[in-house]
Amino acid sequence: MxxxxxxxxxxxxxxxxxxxxxxxxxxxxxxxxxxxxxxxxxxxxxxxxxxxxxxxxxxxxxxxxxxxxxxxxxxxxxxxxxxxxxxxxxxxxxxxxxxxxxxxxxxxxxxxxxxxxxxxxxxxxxxxxxxxxxxxxxxxxxxxxxxxxxxxxxxxxxxxxxxxxxxxxxxxxxxxxxxxxxxxxxxxxxSQSSQAKEKFDYSGVLLLTLTLMALIYPLIRGRELGWPLWSLICVGGSVPLLLWFVYDQKQKLNRGGYPLIDMKLFAFKDFNIALWAVLFYFMVQDSYFLLNVILLQIGFGISSTEAGLFFVLQGLGFVVASLVSIRLVPRYGKKVLQGGILIMIIASALHIVVFNSVDINRFIAYPVLFIYGFGCGSVLPSLMTMALKSIPTKFAGAASGTYATFQQTAIALGIGIIGGLFFSLAGENPSTITYLKAYQTAMSVNMFLLVLVGLFLVLLPEKKAVAASANFSH
Missing domain, CATH: 1.20.1250.20 (MFS general substrate transporter like domains)
Incomplete structure (x- = not known):
């Protein structure tokens, strides 16, 4: 049927x-x-x-x-x-x-x-x-x-x-x-019949999960508990866990097994450079929403509905730029993404200027949100294309899976580190003033991370992407 x-x-x-x-x-x-x-x-x-x-x-x-x-x-x-x-x-x-x-x-x-x-x-x-x-x-x-x-x-x-x-x-x-x-x-x-002869890397999944949890969970929970000993042990322990995971994956590959992540991917210089850009970009991606939502709704007392309207403007800017950028990237390559990063940095600075008191000028704020979203839309849909463009076809599936895993981990890391910085600066009994100061500092950190994204994009070889592909995981 x-x-x-x-x-x-x-x-x-x-x-x-x-x-x-x-x-x-x-x-x-x-x-x-x-x-x-x-x-x-x-x-x-x-x-x-x-x-x-x-x-x-x-x-x-x-x-x-x-x-x-x-x-x-x-x-x-x-x-x-x-x-x-x-x-x-x-x-x-x-x-x-x-x-x-x-x-x-x-x-x-x-x-x-x-x-x-x-x-x-x-x-x-x-x-x-x-x-x-x-x-x-x-x-x-x-x-x-x-x-x-x-x-x-x-x-x-x-x-x-x-x-x-x-x-x-x-x-x-x-x-x-x-x-x-x-x-x-x-x-x-x-229905699709079974196609794979590969076995599951159960131990690889367990090691990766333990590594991520050992790093992210104590970063978030440890801060509000005053950094108890267990949180420090977990964060420190995530490093040897990561090294163990890498060693485990290499050993399985050398034995002809089926590791969770094909470590051969990291022999491609372009892929490594792009992953650094991905790390810093996605640390900014969701921490941006966390910072602005908390400031607007709790710091300024704006209703949930109106806050949603602010971010709809950001989303519309993203959609518009996405439709434009995927047509420009095949011709102009990484310059489109570099332009998008510059727009995001400028718009982030404008956020600090516009969201400086409870009395927000909506006529200025809405365009600023739209511009920031436009910058995101110029970068995000084609960032995966930049990361994978030099990867041979036989590694394409493994590379896209590794990219998506790295992306989601970076977002969680941004929530833990930048969000943690924001809440630490706001204090235990935050006021509008302390929220503002925490917001300005955290947004400045985001701007610095975006500068790093731009620098890593500069390091990528000047090759035009054959075709832009949307990033579907986020």
Whole structure:
């Protein structure tokens, strides 16, 4: 029956995974103050609401892709979507910060399994290169739209109160959407038989997860607890864990095994340089939302709905620039990204000027948010292209998985480090003045990191990308 169904309709079904995964990042970003109040949580708790989702996603993204090859894309897609829907329901009914953050971790893990199947299905459903490019563009557009919709709903829903508290709706809204996706996938999505002969690198997944948790969790929780001994031991222990992981992956590769990450990738100089740019860029990416949401809603007392409107302007700027940049990058290469970074730096400085008191001039603030989003949209969709353009085709799948894992880890790291700096400077009993000072310092750090991104882009060889490819994971 599935053969009679339009493959463009099937694209809509598989795109539901990226839509739900992306919307669940941006809808939470704007609703953080309402979530903190609803669960009576701390600053560290709301940092973990973001970070644990990303860590679960990062640790299992590569494994999720291989699971689809080994057990069938449809089966893994359905399991991932069902698990994501159930985890969303648990998020919505959580009564404590611990319950919510555990459910968020499970959400991230399930996203790590369902999203790679959507990308793999595109390769199968659209063998024609021209149609595949069109399908990828649509897939990327859906991800971009989800970011804008998420920011709007993240502002609107917490101010609504029907049967349950408004902040719970930002999670519960996933339930009917997830169930609809499961129904359509069961009915129409074609089954794909097992293709892989590779075995799972279970120990690699465990080591990577332990390394990430040992670094990120104590960075967030240790600060508000006064840096107890266990937090310092964990942060210090993450270094030998990382070295052990690298050694383990190299040994498996040398023995002809199937490591989680192909260490041969790091022999490509361009890839290494680009990963440094990715690290610093994505440390800024979500910490930006955290800083501005807390300042606007808690520091200035702006309603959740109005804060959401601010970020919708940022999202619109992103979408507009994305549509323009993916056409310019094949001609002008990294210069487009360098221009976008410069725009982000200037717009960040303007944020500090515009958001300097409770009396915000909206006529100036809205364009500043749009300009910042325009800068992001000039960089993000093509950053992956810059990272992978020199990678041989046989390494393309491994490189894209490694890139996405590195990206999500960098975002969580930014939430932990820059968010931690912000809350530390704001103090235990913050006022509008202390929030402002903390905001100005943290945004200045973000500007410095963006300068580093620009420098690493300069170091990349001057080669024009053959084609721009959207970054679908965030």
């Amino acid at each position: 599935s053969r009679q169904i339009s493959k463009w309709f099937l694209l809509t079904i598989i795109s539901s995974s990226i839509f739900l995964a992306v919307i669940d990042i941006f809808i939470v970003n704007v609703a953080l103050p309402s979530i903190r109040k609803g669960i009576n949580g701390s600053d560290g708790d709301i940092q973990l609401v973001i970070a644990l989702y990303l860590l679960g996603y990062a640790a299992f993204l590569i494994t999720g892709g291989r699971a689809g090859d080994q057990f069938g894309k449809k089966r893994v897609f359905l399991i991932g979507m069902i698990a994501f829907t159930v985890a969303s329901a648990f998020c919505g009914i959580s009564q404590t910060a611990f319950q919510l953050n555990l459910a968020r971790l499970l959400q991230g893990i399930s996203a790590g399994f369902m999203i790679p199947q959507g990308i793999s299905y595109i390769q199968v459903l659209f063998p024609n290169p021209v149609e595949r490019i069109k399908a990828i563009s649509i897939y990327g557009s859906i991800a971009g739209s989800a970011s804008v919709i998420g920011q709007f709903l993240g502002g609107l829903l917490p101010d609504l109160h029907f049967i349950v508290a408004g902040w719970r709706l930002i999670f519960l809204i996933n339930v009917p959407l997830g169930l609809a996706s499961v129904f359509l996938a069961v009915k129409f999505l074609p």
